[in-house]
Amino acid sequence: MSRELYIGLMSGTSADGLDAALIAFDEDHFELLDCIERPLPTHTKQYVTELALSGEHEIQKMAELDIQLAECFASACQELLQRQQLEPKDITAIGSHGQTIRHIPQSEAQTGYTLQIGDPSRIAEITGITTIADFRRRDIAAGGQGAPLAPAFHQAAFQSLKQARFVANVGGMANITYVPAKGCGEVIGFDTGPGNALMDGWILQHRQEAYDKNGLWAESGTVNKDLLTNLLSHPFLSLPAPKSTGREAFNLPWLEQQLTNITASPKDVQASLLTFTAQSIADQVLALHQASKGEKGELYLCGGGAHNQALVKRLASLLPNFHINSTAKLGVHPDWVEAMTFAWLARQCMHRLPGNLPSVTGARDERILGAIYPA
Template sequence: MPELYIGLMSGTSLDGVDGVLAEFDSSSCQVLAHASAPLPANLQAELLALNQPGLNELHRAALAANALMQVYADVAQQLLAATGSTFQQIIALGAHGQTVRHQPHIHGGTGYTIQLCNPALLAELTGINVVADFRSRDVAAGGQGAPLVPVFHQAVFGHLGETTAVLNIGGMANLTVIGPELSHDVMGFDCGPGNVLIDTWCQQQRHQAFDAGGAWAASGQIHAGLLSTLLAEPYFALPAPKSTGRDLFNPAWLQTRLTRHPGLAAQDIQATLTELTVRACAECANSYALNSKSILVCGGGAFNQHLMQRLQTLLPQFTVQSTAAHGLPPLQVEAAAFAWLARKAIRREPLALQNITGTPGARIAGGIFPA
């Protein structure tokens, strides 16, 4: 009997909320509808500010979580309307929330990860069972808590007998490598910044949300000195498993490095930031995915033609292509992943993340908030 789930995702890019309504059976995942909504400007600014220490954080974070749930609920209603479904037909809704801090393995050894979310409010607003808080159990068990999507990539993109690589370029970039033995052979980790620095610089200099198609970056020249300074960040040399976020790659990190190279043209900085993402991803693919023939790209980065062209140039041994060529458009992948993760939690099926987050054993991810 097919089962209906909703997945809702607001990522590090802070560009909005993506949602899918997906139908699952024993062997497949089919997206029946996709919807999205931008974040209101004041909420986007507050979520960005909450990535750094500030005044009255607890109060502000609670209000921001409530406001975010209103956007989540609106996207869920769009999905129901688009498919003619009722809330009673949905088994559960997987809500990721908005990551504002990600600091595993520190502060006494366990660390923490924080996603702003009010799943109880979302259950009230939608009348649907909500699964949320997907990352904290993995961190408590000794894992990184991120990335989680590689196990979903394995389920939908893996092919028995061949190695498959999936590159998600959202705010951060993460790589999944699925081996030929699908039952257990998967690894994944964060490569480094995806769109986060590219978008930040574009917003600061051009007052545009993002560099459409990478056209502005393509108009500039890569500055070798700045690129070398950026790539000297110790994170890039860490072995997998590893994860990162705005705690590290943020405007202050960028500004500190820009001061070492004064006088650069804005478009040259944009070209160099785009190349940073490309080089970080290419290095990971060359180190971990050499047995794969292709790299499937999802996330907003899949629409940056300049970035995709640079990836193909640096990775001639791979075919670099969008996940759309394999049945799931780039902007639907993460939302579908959280619908899939919600189903796993409802069914009490643990996730084997040992080669992804480094957790020592399989754990059930997500807390359930009944409607």
């Protein structure tokens, strides 16, 4: 099989920016050739937040945002081509996750649905490159959650011949993947709850900062036990896998409800939110680790949360029997795992190979994911 180039595009729940990664695939190997991180325009991010929490003029805002995001995505792709002196014909396909504005998982009470925008027709038109998007809905049509999809790539990229590994992606939401040693069982993965979304939203509201760098503000506060108890009582946390979640369940209005009759300073709330994220991840890692009868564990972090040293320290205190590192230890920079995931999923689609793991999403069977928009 000849060498193929793909571009993966990702804009996460936090809507703080978009990632574009240029990946070379050769047989079962891959290489990150170049990557770009771009902040989203302020008005675009505001639209994403408003749409995620509902609001007025939704259809108009969605249509405008669909175009704005596509143009941002396409521009990032063009910049990658220019930097690498490549032509559109050199790229097999773009894999675009798009921007999630709704994710309602399937349950006994309702049919699941999900919506990601960032018009792939426009991306293909502007770049002249075949674009693959809408990766989640086929899995939902097959009875799955449509998320998380990253565990399939985690298996392809990080599976060991000897050692079971855990991968925690801490973006706006957080998800974990249990990757057993090759031939030693099924991959398990699911969302654990909020990653950075609540912490980012709280510090923006109180200090006009986009995020809590290294968790320093959280470290300056004290965990409020009553608030933490309220947070940990969210019904999502006790649901069995497969499960997925988003801003619809974990947002600032919900947080304000948990603060009713609780007196806590803003920095103490931030400390409590950090512990909430760490605890909800650690509890699930421990449960899976005990089920696998492992001794010393390995946990690899990716996503923005991998840079939050206070969060890493809190995880280490909750998981004393684990070696905790970022995915850089395995050869993949933690900031680029998600964008690389969608380059990989685009390749799976182009080669008519499945992109989901039924053991993760709950789908009836493996499915080829993505809709193809030819150049």
